[in-house]
Amino acid sequence: MSKASNPFYFESPSDRWSFTDREDLLPQLVTFMSERNRRMLVHGRRRMGKTSLMQNAAKKAGAAFLYCDVSKAASLPELARKLLESAPQAENDGLLSKVLGIAKKHFKTVVLAAGKITLSGELKPDQGTQTLEDVLNYLNEQAGIMDKPWTICFDEFQDIQILMGERAAWQLRGIVQGHRNVNFLFSGSDHRLVKWMTSPDAAFFKQLTQMEVRAIAPAHLTDWIARRAKIGGLARFPYGADIVAIAGPCTGDVVRLAKIVFDLVASGKTDDVVKVAFDAIALGPVNTIAKPGGDCRPERWN
């Protein structure tokens, strides 16, 4: 047998080659990203595939996608800086000089480096909300002169409360409600996020399109596992159905289990490989896989 190369990755969102299914949700997100002035909440259990879906939709839409993971930002100025850095570059000198003009309207200290706008003195830790507001106002105005529609994505949005306090959603609503040139995509896995964003007393009540990312159909995943295993060098890999059944509904758990089974089979083992792999995860140092038929409980705010 030629050397097999494991085609299952569970640590990061899936790229365009390893992404599968979502044929119902993908076109809706592509349409969303191809328009302007829209707001959407993408939610679902942990490890179900929200980030993978959003990132793949952005590629498919060919839209500008300004992505930030709120849970990874240590402060609001850092979040603002990440958004600013993810803004697309102006593609020609004419556009660049317009962008520079807009930047100078919004910020005192604008630096132009390698065709990109950066700020040197603006991102002050004690003025976090103001900084984020300035950056979002600027991005909205810049989006207005660009060809492609822009989507600003706040992933793990529930963590905005850690940075901005309990009134975060209201403050953000105040900032973005006049931003007509950009789409806003909020996403998160916390089961309270939907209520927090959309209940009658919530900031974005009746202002968001909602999308729930649910489990991929078991039969589809079973076929996909066999196809991926073949790409990885194992033409015969009849373990997909067992993997899906034992891993439970979360896509990430399925991929993680498939990865270990693949390694076992590639090393010549065939007996009880799914059970052996499951036990290896369940008894391992970080046990996050769902029990069969179990729930992928949100890990935040528990």
Ligand SMILES: Nc1ncnc2c1ncn2[C@@H]1O[C@H](COP(=O)(O)OP(=O)(O)OP(=O)(O)O)[C@@H](O)[C@H]1O
């Ligand atoms: N449509 C898909 N096709 C193939 N693999 C997928 C798909 N969706 C998710 N995965 C895999 O599942 C894992 C979790 O995906 P992802 O990080 O997108 O989920 P998430 O819902 O954003 O998770 P979290 O709650 O941790 O943010 C990744 O390994 C990813 O590669």
Ligand SMILES: [Mg+2]
């Ligand atoms: Mg995610």
